[in-house]
Amino acid sequence: MSFVIAVVAVIAVAWVLAFVGAPLWLWTVLSALAYAAGVATGSLGAIGAGVLGVPLAVLALLNIVPLRRAIVTRPIFGAFKKVLPEMSSTEREALEAGDVWLEAEMFRGRPDWSQLLTFNYTKLTDAEQSFLDNECEELCKLVDDWKVEFEDKDLPPAAWAYIKEKGFFSMLIKKEYGGLGFSAAAQSAVVTKLATRNISLAVTVMVPNSLGPGELLMHYGTDEQKKKWLPGLVSGEEIPCFGLTGPEVGSDATAMPDSGVVCYGEHEGQRVLGIKLNFSKRYITLAPVATVVGLAFNLKDPQGLLGKLLNGDGTKSDYGITCALVPAKHEGIQIGRRHFPGAAFMNGPIFGRDVFIPIDWVIGGPAMAGKGWRMLVECLSAGRGISLPALATAGGQAAFRMTGAYSRVRRQFKMAIGKFEGVQEATGRIAGNAYTLEAMRVLTASAVDHCAPSVVTAIAKYHMTELLRRSVTDAMDVLSGRGIQQGPRNPIATAYKVVPVAITVEGANILTRNLMIFGQGAIRCHEYVFPEMEAARENDLAAFDKLLFGHVGFSINRGVRALTLGLTGSALARSPMSGPMAPYFKQLERFSAALAFSSDVTMGVLGGELKRKERLSARLGDVLSQLYIGCAVIKFFIENGQKAEELDHARWALDNCLYEIAKAFEGFFDNFPARPIAAVLRLAVFPLGNQYKPVSDRLNQKLADAMMEPSDLRDRMSHLVFRNGGEGDAVVKLERAFELLQTAEAPYAKFFKALSKGEFAGGDTASRLQEAVARGLLNPQEAARVAEYDALRYEVILTDDFAPEYIQGDFSQGDSGIGVTEAERAKVLEFTGGRNRVG
Template identity: 40%
Template sequence: MFSALMKWMQANKILPQISDTERQALEAGSVWIDGQFFAGQADFAKILAEPYGQLTAEEQAFIDGPCEELLAMFNRYDIQRTKRIPDEVFEFVKKNGFMSFLIPKQYGGLQFSTLAISTIMAKLSAYNGAVGTFVVIPNSLGAAELIKHYGTQQQKDDYLPKLATGEYVPCFGLTEPTAGSDAASIKAEGLVFRDSDGELKLKLNFRKRYITLAPLANLATIACRVHDPDNLLGKGEDVGITCVLLHKGTPGFSNGDHHDPIGDPFYNGPLIGKDVVVPVGNIIGGADYAGQGWRMLMEQLAGGRMVSLPAGAIGNARVAAAMTGAYSTVRQQFGISIGQMEGIEDKVGKMAALSYMLEGARIFGCTAVDNGIQPPVVSSVMKAYTTEIGRQLVTDGMDVFSGAGVMQGPNNILGAMYKSAPVSITVEGANIMTRTLMIFGQGATRCHPYALNVVHAVENSDVPKFRKNLLGWIGHFIGGLFRAEWHFLTRGAFVKVPDVAPETRKYYKRLGWTAARYGVLTDLAMFAIGGKLKARGKLTGRYADALAWQILALGALRRYEAEGRKTEDLPLVQYACEYALAQVQDAYVGIYQNFDGPMGAWMKTVGVFEARLNPVGAMPKDDLSVRAARTIQHYTPQYERLAANVFMPKNEEFGMARLFKAFKLVSATQTAYDTVAKAQRARKLPRGYTPADIADEAVKAGVISAEQAQALKDAQAARLAAIEVDAFKPEQYFAEVTPADGIEYKMAVNS
């Protein structure tokens, strides 16, 4: 019976069909907390036992020292205008080890933790994209990381010390005109041949684009498909995807041209190779690793997606929240700080809570990588959802800054990151593809307790293994149905929760309820839709949404526990969890409404009705957004903690410095401000004026002291300076177009 069933499943492609490249992706990395959601059983005691890291004293000293010094040494607006990083900045980066975070100390590197690398990237990239990417690329997927893990001993000895000092500036050439998110479709070719000197070599032909640091790089890693028609490597004619080191100046290799990325400018451009000849020894790992490039990339991307792009997005979100909270206090309309208006309050509260949540998820995920876990599904969630949420939060900040947000110049605080947000959405796999193909498409098979074993059994016609795992899956599904229905009827009241803060227990219970439902819905998708899931991107995108927001909510809860259950942070945790569960609820309703197959009719009627009748979440209530907003609308120790590692320039020529100064002064004088305002309402002082305008009269009336009056005046002066925007003289504003500019433009279009 099982043999016949297996043959029927093979013939009708009931299970997902897995290509060789997909197989390598599925086998790469680790199943982490994501496996508990696909199984429908969240073990919160086990999840909370997972480490939540801290920086070492050495790492924190680097952030407080060289990082601060680096960011203070350049004018970011000048870089925006000129698109050039000053030479002295390049030299500082190289001299102080900013390109060596990944590299072991024995090769001259700093050998920082993943958490430290992420924290540094978040700080740098949020202040300036050009300088940030010059540090990010050498410390993410590329030459140093691949050589460290897979290189021959000679490659490690030759390259790692020079990468550590910046003598080699690396870039990684993967993306092509016809291969972006579908990286397995690369057309770059490496042809194996024996040269006249008897040495085995590769002839490379490629055209790469969107390659960050390509214009500056003197060492490129090229991903290409190697062909060996004479089987000189002993691996057949089609060897497969391979990573090859290529030096600047090699005949036939050209780099140096620039793309012009939107927003904050950074060095990015094409790599072109025509009949470029290099020794086979330039393959990372040597000839033995020819054809292993895709596996190498999948293994490293599993952790890499957890690091650089989430760091940049979360750094932006943190800066946006900190500065928007400050601006909403400093900026006044109708005689009050705009942050007291409910519309503004709603935006600020959301920014404070979701940036808190994202930071918790970042630390939790990076700590997992530091502990040897390479979770591809969670990494994909982090990449796709932190960049998207980060974009939303920066947009919310722009709404609050309003005119001050859209007028460009040295005073503009959020404009560059607002314009740059689409960049992080597109790289290392466009978010649309990550959401609709990778997260659930990979996770449903990889993270499920039985699915991958069943797929392997069917592929290998292994009847005993098929019988064992299919029966296990059926039993698992039936148990999951009862568990999900029980939690639905009791709203998770009987979900097992360990010793956590009493105020947050209800969120664990609701997450346990949602996890049980997620497991059942995963099984239904595998049973009813099966091999057609790849084509159902809209549906699998909703599955990805449900998973992502459960994981992100855990980020907030895990942070709250790890940081000692700080009661002043409770509004942030509550808002984040309510918001996340509302997104999970929307995702589940969307799944029910669009589920096809044998269960489709029931799902679209009874399923939708039950989901709406007994929702797992709803958007945060108004009073919660007020309390969340207040956490970043006053300069307090809590604000300092939430804004930790946000670079605050000291030079008051820049808008951030002036805003921060005004924020501190306004916060410090709030009591005197309220005292004068109360006296005005009691008609002891003239109405219609700001407290600073009548400070001297308030002193005469005995309402405040002379020191308080001066402090009010200083705060008012700082407030007015902080809300100024830039104005340019005509000769500063207009640029002349020369004939040479026109020629270059035509050449760019025609190339």
Template identity: 40%
Template structure:
């Protein structure tokens, strides 16, 4: 029976077909907690036992010392206007080891953990996106990471110390005009030939674009398609995708032209090569690694997507959360801080909860990578969803800052980040592709307990393996059907939950309920949509949404447990889990509404109304929003703990420094202002802004001289913090493009 079923599935393309490059991508990396949700029966005890890391003493000292010193030295406004990182800043970075965070100590590097590298990137990026590229690129996917993992001994001895010292500044050449998210379609060509000395060399021709640090790098890791017509390398005539090291200044290599990224013009530009010749020993990993480039890229990206872009996005979310809460208490309208208005508090509450949630996901995910787990599906979720959330958070912050957010200049502390948000959404695979193709498309096969084994059996025409796999799959299917019905009727009452804080127990039950439905509907998608999943991007995107928000919700719970069940954090936890579960509910409704065929009609007519009646959760209510907003509107032990490792300049003349100086002063005089307001109600003081009545309050005996001076100073600081930049005519036009019709500007 199973053999006939296998042949029917082969003939009718029931399961997605897997190409060679897709197979390498599927086999790269590891299944992690994503597998628990695809199982439909998550073991929360085992998931909570997964380590939640902390920085070592050495790493924390680097964060508190050199990182803070770097950001104090680097004038973010000057860097943005000049579009250059000053040489003295680059020299300081080299001296302190910023270029060798990933490199082993034996080669002169810091050998920091993934968590530490992520934390450093998260701290640097909100200060200056341009400066951040000098930290991110050398310490993520590129020469150093690939050399550590795959380099020959000679390559490691030569390159790693020079990369650590900053003598080599690397970039990675992957993207082309016709190869973006579909990286396997690169056309950069390398042909092996025997040179005049009788050795094997490579002749490369390529046209890359969007290469970060491309204009300033002097060591390029180039992804190309290697051809070897005479089989000189012993890998056949077409070894395939290969990574080749090219030094700046090599004849035929053209670099230095620039693109102009939106927001902050970080170094980015095309790389063009015409008959660039390098020795075959320049293949990263040596000649034996010819044709292994795709596997290198997939294995590195499996963990790499967990690091740089999520760190940059989450660092921005945390910073925006902190500064928006502070601004809402410094800015006053109608006689009270705008943050006390529910309409303003609502986006601030969302910001604070997302900052808590995503930081938990960052630490949890990076810890997994440090423990040797490289989960490509979770990494894809982290990249796509944190960068999108950062964009949404930027919009929320802009709504609160209002005029102070839209007027550019040194005083604007959110504008450049807001404008730059699309960059992170675009690079390392556009989010729209990651969401609709990779997360569920890869997860449904790789993370499913049985699907990959069955796919392999079908491809290999292995009836015995197919029979074993299908028996397991059928059992899995009916088990999850039963769980889905049972958990739906009891609203997850019988989901097994370990010893957790009683205030959060119900969220585990709902996540377990959601997981059973997700796993059941994953099987329905594989059975009834099958090979068409690749073109059903809207449907797979909704599955991805459900998975992503379950992962983010659980990461929130993991953080809460790891940090000692802080009671003050429950406002953030409640908001985060209500939001997560409501997003999962929304994703399920979208799946029910858009499933094709007769099953889809049944789902829409019968199941969808029941789904909406018996929903997982509704969006957070107004009371939850206000409670969550309060976290960043206070200065106390909780806010200091949550804002740890965010860069807070001590200089009160800088934008962020000035804001927090005012926030601190306003917070400190709040009890004094309550006395002034009481006196106003009693008729002893006139109406108006309480902090404008310091002199009158002194004369009326409401405040003493020291208190009145503090109130007056707080008002002065408050008014200074909400100022926007003003330029005279010469200054204003000096910032403009001097010659917009310059013929030297061209397409690349």
């Protein structure tokens, strides 16, 4: 019995040591003490002492670093170097671009929650807030979504002029150069607000403030280049675009066929060293109206002319991707034609054949030749966290506000459609996703103000645009026929058409999910993997030895932590605070440990093959992404003061995160090629089975009900939605109907209950309301409210209709969705007897 107790005690101590991550020397000391005690007490016989003495000796050997390095590490080091995959310079540059931030804490298995709790959101300055409240409002008022997208296929001249005059193109340019010098958070808010008015307006503004000449000049341009171009970019005299993608190159920019060859040529009457360019660019936003073009191309120097200029060495002939700035009117450039990507923002091709430019037009000067890929990935890693997340949030906020109001105003079967459980499945999801999107937008944009978090911005770009896709689709389902008929009354149709643009640009979502998030995250965020690779490339055995044994201890610790937290329902995990978020902190820590252990085992088993197992790595990337999303939601809830009215939305978002994490792990285990290893991993992550469920119907219903009620929460969750479009604006009418309903709903319900029973003799609404007052069913004030509301209610549920000539492009008569006349409306009511006109 004493032997059994001793064994149990040893196992318990070992478990604790593994759980807390005890160092190797402590394992050795405690093992030696246990061994000595067993021998001294006779618990270990001669055979037991002999058998257990071997692992104890090995353990002791591992503490003698020179001996360990020679006997154990050196063979492993040799094998590791043989299987280490080759990494091209472009892959290395992409991998090293940007900074590691909060995602590293999620990946390492024991998050330091202070990194999240002490991080400060970027607060808008007075100037930034004023710009958002005033200039953005005025610009939105200058734009009519329907006219832009259907009639003009362009922003109105007044909007273009206002954009240039007020510096919308120079938000990221520092004040010292005359720009607005806005934070990433301010840029994000501006783009979000503009996008709720018109997608083309938002894209027009966001592109010059994202990847483009302005940002590249700010970071890499020579003083001369800054002096030449920045004043024009600030004033709006210069409109920039950047030519990166083309027919043969989309997400894989390293396959770029566009070429530049160093040679001598003539420029402004002089023979100068320069580059002869040949390129074909496609899908370039603002190209049709651009005055200055940023170009990316592969630079060759077969004669070594550039090398001789720079350092006297003319042996280098292949420089790789290089960026240059070229005036759009420069000889040989063909520009001005348009693509039509589902919305009216300017987008088109750029062509050039044998275009000669001086070598000084390379961004950063001749010394930056070949550094273009590094420039692009560093700038894109930051810009990816601003523009498209802002568009996604705009769609989420607009869908939340408009669908909530419409589902309350629109009635079927004598009840608001938002009360039907089937509709609530969609509207509750819209509300939960809107909360998630704003939480991610604020945290990610603030992160960009502090550093350049490349993995986090890839997570935000992918998942936020996917949430946009889901939110807009859900909104279309709820609006139904109202949503599919295009016209001035339909504010969501453009967003529905343009969703594929957000899904495609700045790294297609399929690529981002399957290659970037985990592929870059696993190496950059892991505490040991990238340093081990570097040690191997530098042939540094000592560094590799230290990293290797640190990595082994790390993997054991995370595996035991994942199993222990799974067995205890995360009870032993840490939460930095009490209250409603405490259980979620613990759950996220549990899954962080599970991700770290699963990733280590996967990389160890599959090695370089993991790079080709895209669906497996994508699922691990989904886990990492949901961990970050969960952090964003918790941070948002805490920073908002942990308001009770927000708790259901935070719980919805976090419950959904946990369910998505569990689903991703299940898919990963089901498809892991080494089945015994998959079983071990499943046991470690779900020792008691997968107990995570989708968001409950009850919680989803709470969100669906809340979005149909006027409240501070509703206003906060849609605070960037533009709502001042004038009396004829569809959003304004819907908002007004929603407001009127709050006081008209009770008398309106009484009136139509009587109407549905056939109690009125009149043939139209006005005469029936007179009868209702005469009979004492309504008082005059109530009848007036019902009349006002019913007229507006009918207006907001109408769809647009047009003359055939207008649809075919004849806009001379100004026929833009006139709808039915009042007389036709009265006939409809008379025909139906009100039975189907309850909403």
